[in-house]
Amino acid sequence: MASYIAKRFLTSIPTFVGVITLVFLVMRLIPGDPAILILGDSATAESVAALRAQMGLDQPILLQYWNYLVGVVSGDFGISIRTSRPVFSEVARLLPYTATLAVAGIAVGALLGITAGVIAALRRNSALDIVVSGIATVGVAMPVFTIGIILLVAFSYNLGWFPSIGAGDANSFSDRMRHLALPAIALGISSMSIIARMTRSSVLEILGLDYVRTARSKGLPARSITLKHVLKPSMIPVVTIIGLSFGRLMSGTVITETLFVRPGLGRLLIDSIYARDYPQVEATVAFFAVSFIVINLLVDLAYAALDPRIQYS
Amino acid sequence: MKQRKFRGTMIRAAILAVALVAAQAVTTGAAQSIAEEVTIRYRGDITRLDPQYQSSLHDYGIADNIYSQLVRYVPGTAELTGDLAHTWEVSDDGRTYTFHLREGVQWHRDWGEVTAHDVKWTYDRMIAPDSDSPGRFDFGMIQSIETPDDYTVVMHLDEPHGPLLNKLGYNRRTGIVNQEAMEHFGDDYTANAIGSGPFMLAAYDPGERIVLEANPDYYEEGLPVTPRIVLIPISDDAVAAGPLGTGEVSLGLFRDPDTIASLEANPNLVVDRGQQSAISALYYRIDRPPFDDPRVRQAVHHAVDKETLVGSVLTGVASVAHSFITPLADGSAEDTVPRYEYSPERAMELLAEAGYPDGFSVDLLTTQLEPWPLVSPMLQFYLEEVGIDIEFRQLEHGTYGSERANSNYDMVVLTVTGPPDPDTWMGLVHTDNTPPGTNSSYFSNAEIDALIEEATATVDPEARAELYREIQELALAETAMLPVFHLGVQVVRDPRIQGFAVPIAHDFPLKNLYMELD
Numbered sequence: 001m002a003s004y005i006a007k008r009f010l011t012s013i014p015t016f017v018g019v020i021t022l023v024f025l026v027m028r029l030i031p032g033d034p035a036i037l038i039l040g041d042s043a044t045a046e047s048v049a050a051l052r053a054q055m056g057l058d059q060p061i062l063l064q065y066w067n068y069l070v071g072v073v074s075g076d077f078g079i080s081i082r083t084s085r086p087v088f089s090e091v092a093r094l095l096p097y098t099a100t101l102a103v104a105g106i107a108v109g110a111l112l113g114i115t116a117g118v119i120a121a122l123r124r125n126s127a128l129d130i131v132v133s134g135i136a137t138v139g140v141a142m143p144v145f146t147i148g149i150i151l152l153v154a155f156s157y158n159l160g161w162f163p164s165i166g167a168g169d170a171n172s173f174s175d176r177m178r179h180l181a182l183p184a185i186a187l188g189i190s191s192m193s194i195i196a197r198m199t200r201s202s203v204l205e206i207l208g209l210d211y212v213r214t215a216r217s218k219g220l221p222a223r224s225i226t227l228k229h230v231l232k233p234s235m236i237p238v239v240t241i242i243g244l245s246f247g248r249l250m251s252g253t254v255i256t257e258t259l260f261v262r263p264g265l266g267r268l269l270i271d272s273i274y275a276r277d278y279p280q281v282e283a284t285v286a287f288f289a290v291s292f293i294v295i296n297l298l299v300d301l302a303y304a305a306l307d308p309r310i311q312y313s
Numbered sequence: 314m315k316q317r318k319f320r321g322t323m324i325r326a327a328i329l330a331v332a333l334v335a336a337q338a339v340t341t342g343a344a345q346s347i348a349e350e351v352t353i354r355y356r357g358d359i360t361r362l363d364p365q366y367q368s369s370l371h372d373y374g375i376a377d378n379i380y381s382q383l384v385r386y387v388p389g390t391a392e393l394t395g396d397l398a399h400t401w402e403v404s405d406d407g408r409t410y411t412f413h414l415r416e417g418v419q420w421h422r423d424w425g426e427v428t429a430h431d432v433k434w435t436y437d438r439m440i441a442p443d444s445d446s447p448g449r450f451d452f453g454m455i456q457s458i459e460t461p462d463d464y465t466v467v468m469h470l471d472e473p474h475g476p477l478l479n480k481l482g483y484n485r486r487t488g489i490v491n492q493e494a495m496e497h498f499g500d501d502y503t504a505n506a507i508g509s510g511p512f513m514l515a516a517y518d519p520g521e522r523i524v525l526e527a528n529p530d531y532y533e534e535g536l537p538v539t540p541r542i543v544l545i546p547i548s549d550d551a552v553a554a555g556p557l558g559t560g561e562v563s564l565g566l567f568r569d570p571d572t573i574a575s576l577e578a579n580p581n582l583v584v585d586r587g588q589q590s591a592i593s594a595l596y597y598r599i600d601r602p603p604f605d606d607p608r609v610r611q612a613v614h615h616a617v618d619k620e621t622l623v624g625s626v627l628t629g630v631a632s633v634a635h636s637f638i639t640p641l642a643d644g645s646a647e648d649t650v651p652r653y654e655y656s657p658e659r660a661m662e663l664l665a666e667a668g669y670p671d672g673f674s675v676d677l678l679t680t681q682l683e684p685w686p687l688v689s690p691m692l693q694f695y696l697e698e699v700g701i702d703i704e705f706r707q708l709e710h711g712t713y714g715s716e717r718a719n720s721n722y723d724m725v726v727l728t729v730t731g732p733p734d735p736d737t738w739m740g741l742v743h744t745d746n747t748p749p750g751t752n753s754s755y756f757s758n759a760e761i762d763a764l765i766e767e768a769t770a771t772v773d774p775e776a777r778a779e780l781y782r783e784i785q786e787l788a789l790a791e792t793a794m795l796p797v798f799h800l801g802v803q804v805v806r807d808p809r810i811q812g813f814a815v816p817i818a819h820d821f822p823l824k825n826l827y828m829e830l831d
Binding site for chain 2: 037038039041042043045046050051054083093156163257261262
């Protein structure tokens with residue numbers, strides 16, 4: 001197991017370097033200049049050149065890249081152009097907000113998705129199955145901001161059950177939860193749909209296997225068959241989908257945080273891109289890449305827990 | 314020490330009580346109370362609170378409340394008044410400005426008294442040759458600063474500079490800072506900003522909220538009125554409309570006409586309108602064909618129906634512009650500059666005379682920043698009506714800024730906002746200010762350049778205003794650009810909110826604001 005993790009870690013390095021190189025290049029290749037944005041109306045050729053020189057942007061791009069890589073290796077992603085603060089301290093400060101939202105979103109999505117998928121599979125071709133599958137299809141097709149707006153209009157603007165902005169009072173757990181509910185449900189619904197569809201087909205596949213038929217013929221109660229013999233083995237593709245949903249969820253937090261005016265890495269990324277805050281964008285995307293790599297590793301490790309036949313060496 | 318703190322607390326409580334009583338008196342004259350805390354929508358998050366290094370317009374509005382300046386504008390007007398300085402004199406040669414400071418103005422949180430040395434340190438730090446503050450370019454005319462005593466600041470200029478007072482009064486990089494506090498907090502300064510303005514920074518949770526608390530030692534008696542103001546950064550107008558409707562926020566500035574219209578329909582909200590110190594215009598490359606021909610430029614002026622444009626897509630959020638200096642400023646020639654009536658027929662005749670009977674093709678560079686996405690397609694429509702084929706390039710604002718700075722356009726739109734002094738817009742027509750400067754038409758006229766330099770060096774307000782009027786008339790007789798609209802500012806508020814003057818530019822004056830309670 002340890003050697004497997006070590007191997008995965010080593011094979012992740014090229015992926016990580018690839019991501020940060022790509023972000024570095026993309027940020028410098030897209031039009032837009034932080035010096036021009038900072039100076040605004042008072043920009044002159046002289047002031048733009050002076051500011052670019054101070055930010056090191058007048059150096060050849062290869063030299064900038066080399067300096068950047070040297071910084072990354074020593075754990076220094078640089079200083080934000082916008083705020084003059086170390087970029088990683090900003091990521092660390094906002095991480096709890098985004099992590100809470102992402103975990104809550106996945107939890108809502110998995111809970112609703114697996115429940116709906118299992119019910120649809122067990123009641124295959126019934127009216128319930130059609131309704132659940134229909135909802136799942138609509139959910140897949142609907143972007144997270146549409147779901148978010150519907151939730152906001154219904155439960156916040158009209159019914160007034162939930163607040164529409166902010167992350168809540170840091171000292172009050174219940175207030176934080178009230179603020180988290182709608183964004184987490186919005187994110188959850190968008191990932192629920194695909195989890196429900198995957199669970200349904202996976203459960204149906206397992207239901208048709210010989211050992212399930214044997215269990216039935218032995219007279220085991222239906223509930224026991226579902227929980228012990230069907231659900232666990234059918235979870236392998238579902239866990240994969242949940243892991244992959246995480247990537248989708250990250251892009252979902254960008255939109256959800258903007259819509260519900262929550263602090264977080266998604267909004268940080270968007271604001272930094274608009275301001276051409278190169279170091280902040282690079283650090284935030286690097287962090288997203290690392291999270292994605294780690295989540296995928298955890299998903300792979302979860303297979304062994306779900307199916308004892310899978311062993312890592 | 315304890316005793317001092319206790320006394321301080323008592324004094325603060327007494328001042329607060331006076332402020333509250335004064336506020337009640339202001340409201341109705343009867344016993345009516347005001348809210349202890351007011352929550353407001355702010356148009357964006359702040360990035361830093363070191364005024365001299367600020368570059369985001371959202372930063373300026375918060376700095377406006379935390380810091381004092383030498384002078385400032387009376388909220389909602391272009392009228393200058395004293396702030397730290399109670400009086401000032403300008404020498405006859407216009408090269409020396411002497412400011413007399415109020416005595417006893419205190420820094421927030423017991424950081425001592427504000428003195429002339431703080432003013433000197435603030436400006437010296439910004440204009441030092443090795444400074445990387447963007448303000449170095451705004452205040453480069455200040456040669457040296459002397460402080461003959463604790464309450465006198467003398468600024469020596471390398472040459473007379475008429476717009477200086479207006480620049481000093483504008484809340485862009487002019488907040489006076491405390492050297493000791495800046496050095497003490499270092500990298501954490503933004504979260505611990507120390508000023509001497511009406512509000513103290515109580516909490517800053519980036520992306521979530523900025524909390525301001527009334528400065529109990531503020532020098533203006535009875536101000537600020539509201540003890541605590543929470544600002545929620547919401548950049549999108551449509552998103553901000555929701556919490557305003559639910560009452561989660563009580564006031565906000567809006568620019569999107571559709572959102573404003575929907576909020577205006579809400580009987581629980583009121584809309585206040587004001588004019589911004591800004592000019593929005595269409596520019597064309599005069600340095601090359603086809604716009605090097607004055608007849609083509611005149612054709613553009615005749616082609617665009619500004620009245621209909623502003624009346625249809627900018628209803629209530631802007632007014633038609635005829636000149637390129639805000640009517641808020643002394644020296645605006647809004648009523649005397651040449652005007653070109655809307656006449657597509659005349660535009661086509663002029664194009665034919667200029668050798669373009671079938672029109673021509675050019676690109677139009679524009680931004681996604683409000684309200685241009687509503688205006689630019691209208692400009693495209695009008696120009697195509699007279700045969701000018703437009704390749705429409707509406708880009709994200711950062712990309713647009715870079716494309717404009719690199720002169721990658723035939724026609725471009727631009728809004729320039731700044732202090733309500735004509736000098737703010739002189740760059741639009743000065744030969745030396747072509748992109749990345751604001752002279753996006755590449756307009757060049759030696760006589761106008763000389764007049765601008767003369768106006769800049771003129772200190773007498775009447776004489777300056779006259780020179781600026783002449784510059785506008787000359788530049789627009791040569792169709793240096795097509796002024797399109799003067800942008801307005803819309804404040805949408807709970808009717809119980811009082812005392813908030815509609816900002817004229819990047820200011821956000823909160824000290825008089827309060828909310829009546831039923």
